[in-house]
Amino acid sequence: MRYTAATGTRTWDTVTEVCHVTKYFDQIQPVSLLRRERRRIYALNDVSFSLQRGEFAAYAGPNGAGKSTTFKLLCGMLRPQQGSVRLFGMDPGARRIDVMRRTGVLFGGRNELWWDHPVRASFEWKKAVWDIDEATYARVCGEMRELLDLGELWNSFARELSLGQRMRANLALTLLHDPELVLLDEPTLGLDVLAKRQMIDFLKRVNREKQVTLLVTSHDMDDLTEMANRILLINEGRLAFDGDYDQLIRMAGDNRIVKLRVRGGAPVLPGAQYAGSEEGRHIYRYDAGVTGVQEIFSAIAAVPGVEDVELGHEAIERVIARLYSSWKEKA
Amino acid sequence: MAGKLRAYVRLLALYGRMDLNWMLQDSVTVIIILISETLQNLSSMAGVLLLAVRFGGVGSLSADEVLFMLGFYELASGLCFMLFGNFNVMHISRRLGRGQLDHMLIQPRPLLLQLATEGFMPFTGCHGLIIGVILTWIALARLELALTPGWFLLLAYYVVIHMALQIAQTALYGASALWRPVACEEISTMILDLNQQLGKFPLAGLQGWLMAALHTVLPVGLLAYLPALALLRGLGKGIGLTLPLAVASVFMAAAIICMKKGLKHYEIYSCNRYKDMGHRN
Numbered sequence: 082m083r084y085t086a087a088t089g090t091r092t093w094d095t096v097t098e099v100c101h102v103t104k105y106f107d108q109i110q111p112v113s114l115l116r117r118e119r120r121r122i123y124a125l126n127d128v129s130f131s132l133q134r135g136e137f138a139a140y141a142g143p144n145g146a147g148k149s150t151t152f153k154l155l156c157g158m159l160r161p162q163q164g165s166v167r168l169f170g171m172d173p174g175a176r177r178i179d180v181m182r183r184t185g186v187l188f189g190g191r192n193e194l195w196w197d198h199p200v201r202a203s204f205e206w207k208k209a210v211w212d213i214d215e216a217t218y219a220r221v222c223g224e225m226r227e228l229l230d231l232g233e234l235w236n237s238f239a240r241e242l243s244l245g246q247r248m249r250a251n252l253a254l255t256l257l258h259d260p261e262l263v264l265l266d267e268p269t270l271g272l273d274v275l276a277k278r279q280m281i282d283f284l285k286r287v288n289r290e291k292q293v294t295l296l297v298t299s300h301d302m303d304d305l306t307e308m309a310n311r312i313l314l315i316n317e318g319r320l321a322f323d324g325d326y327d328q329l330i331r332m333a334g335d336n337r338i339v340k341l342r343v344r345g346g347a348p349v350l351p352g353a354q355y356a357g358s359e360e361g362r363h364i365y366r367y368d369a370g371v372t373g374v375q376e377i378f379s380a381i382a383a384v385p386g387v388e389d390v391e392l393g394h395e396a397i398e399r400v401i402a403r404l405y406s407s408w409k410e411k412a
Numbered sequence: 413m414a415g416k417l418r419a420y421v422r423l424l425a426l427y428g429r430m431d432l433n434w435m436l437q438d439s440v441t442v443i444i445i446l447i448s449e450t451l452q453n454l455s456s457m458a459g460v461l462l463l464a465v466r467f468g469g470v471g472s473l474s475a476d477e478v479l480f481m482l483g484f485y486e487l488a489s490g491l492c493f494m495l496f497g498n499f500n501v502m503h504i505s506r507r508l509g510r511g512q513l514d515h516m517l518i519q520p521r522p523l524l525l526q527l528a529t530e531g532f533m534p535f536t537g538c539h540g541l542i543i544g545v546i547l548t549w550i551a552l553a554r555l556e557l558a559l560t561p562g563w564f565l566l567l568a569y570y571v572v573i574h575m576a577l578q579i580a581q582t583a584l585y586g587a588s589a590l591w592r593p594v595a596c597e598e599i600s601t602m603i604l605d606l607n608q609q610l611g612k613f614p615l616a617g618l619q620g621w622l623m624a625a626l627h628t629v630l631p632v633g634l635l636a637y638l639p640a641l642a643l644l645r646g647l648g649k650g651i652g653l654t655l656p657l658a659v660a661s662v663f664m665a666a667a668i669i670c671m672k673k674g675l676k677h678y679e680i681y682s683c684n685r686y687k688d689m690g691h692r693n
Contacts, residue, residue, distance in 0.1 A: 106681060150682075153514075153682055156514075156517065156518060157517070158513075158514060158517050158678075158679070158682060159679060159680070159682050160679045160680065174679065177517065177520075178520045178521065178522070179520075181517075181518055181519065181520040182520045184518075186518045188514065190686075190688075191514075191515070191686070191688065192688055192692070193515070194692070195430070195692045196692050197434055197438060197692075198430065198433065198434065198437075199437075202430060202433060206426065206430065209422060209423065209426040210423070210426070210519055210520075210521060211519075211520060212520075
């Protein structure tokens with residue numbers, strides 16, 4: 082039995098292992114008419130993480146944080162300057178073909194369907210190129226057609242599909258060879274509420290029922306926290322957070338929101354901080370770890386003319402945005 | 413080896429079937445494309461042929477010999493187009509410059525096998541080959557040449573040299589798109605256009621240094637002019653057989669080296685550009 086160096090777990094269980102990876106790009110930038118300056122940009126700086134079989138991990142970060150670079154490293158398209166990347170215990174750069182037989186990849190905003198052919202033709206194409214046996218093809222095709230509602234699209238030309246339909250077909254195509262690891266870059270980008278719901282439910286089901294390991298990026302943190310049971314936050318090339326949703330909330334501070342509708346101007350609420358007003362409601366923010374809910378209720382009760390009260394968690398988007406800003410300030 | 417050959421044939425059959433499906437499903441578009449490309453092929457030859465007919469030949473070549481040369485060019489380039497013309501395989505700088513190499517790298521197949529099969533278009537890409545065969549046949553009938561098995565073997569040799577030169581050049585210059593994706597996106601197209609324009613021109617009568625350059629550095633003379641001379645009049649082994657093979661080998665080797673270097677560069681820098689335009693269209 083082989084064990085991985087970084088985590089000490091069996092390689093069979095470790096689907097992906099990124100070990101102290103550094104990836105930088107050297108750029109030559111014009112600083113004046115005649116002068117050029119060489120600048121080194123770190124896309125990833127000493128990043129380590131591993132994914133176990135059956136994990137569903139979200140990979141998030143602001144634009145330019147290094148998400149796409151990580152995906153390209155995992156697919157063997159890029160090589161790191163330092164560190165190592167292993168998929169199923171193999172170097173994806175050296176053993177691209179073996180790795181790709183077991184991995185499904187869908188890059189954001191890209192299309193794997195054959196444009197001028199019916200959707201069916203793209204599936205038949207993949208069957209031949211990936212050498213998928215008849216039984217697997219029939220089984221997975223049947224599942225995908227049912228779960229992703231592809232029946233009506235099956236004979237339509239890819240160019241005639243809407244964005245949501247195209248994403249569904251692309252996702253089904255990505256999963257056609259029954260991959261053990263699926264890398265999805267922005268799978269919910271541009272989808273409407275219904276299509277997004279369908280996509281998220283499908284991914285959760287695939288992860289649960291087939292034990293497929295999923296690594297998903299998205300700009301929509303609400304989607305990611307709903308889908309994934311592990312969140313990897315990357316910022317300026319460094320892994321800034323690796324844990325579950327509750328740990329993330331604890332790290333960012335358990336911020337809660339109070340929305341008050343009162344007659345007159347915004348009152349002072351002891352223990353909470355006024356954050357602004359919108360649509361006749363005054364919004365306050367407080368840290369539940371510092372101020373207890375009892376104190377907040379007492380403070381609200383002391384305010385005269387309260388018409389309505391709403392309590393809730395701070396949106397995850399805001400939590401992440403605040404984290405990004407604080408990291409930027411520290412840097 | 414047998415496994416590789418089986419995979420090659422299987423993929424070739426797949427892309428051939430896809431080409432047939434496209435032709436049957438989108439017949440109107442296919443007919444319009446075929447007519448326009450046939451007209452383009454014929455018009456690109458018309459100038460040289462009309463000049464040859466008007467003046468009773470060009471340089472030392474008679475009008476019928478010029479017709480044979482044009483027919484040979486169409487035949488060889490038509491076969492090349494039929495085998496590698498689809499999905500910008502021959503216009504490789506487009507795929508590299510548009511960042512579409514990633515689509516190939518996620519397929520569990522060697523890159524070379526993908527490139528060798530993806531461009532196959534036996535139904536919608538055979539018009540050049542058909543025109544070439546017809547023109548060559550007409551020219552041969554008029555020239556009343558004695559055709560032997562050896563002659564056909566020589567014809568096949570020059571067709572292979574022609575294809576090797578076209579592919580090597582498009583790959584050699586196209587590899588630059590791995591370093592400069594935007595600037596070099598269309599470089600393969602420029603090379604193929606240049607070959608089409610100069611390769612169909614009878615070079616007889618040009619100065620010696622220019623003739624040498626056009627048979628080595630910019631080997632347009634090896635695409636149709638020298639093969640026509642060798643097939644119609646016979647040339648010595650050195651010029652007729654060894655020179656084309658040597659030049660094609662040098663270009664092939666250079667293309668392989670540059671592509672390998674370009675792919676190494678791609679592993680470090682990737683492509684910061686992506687355009688889906690033309691991808692799988």
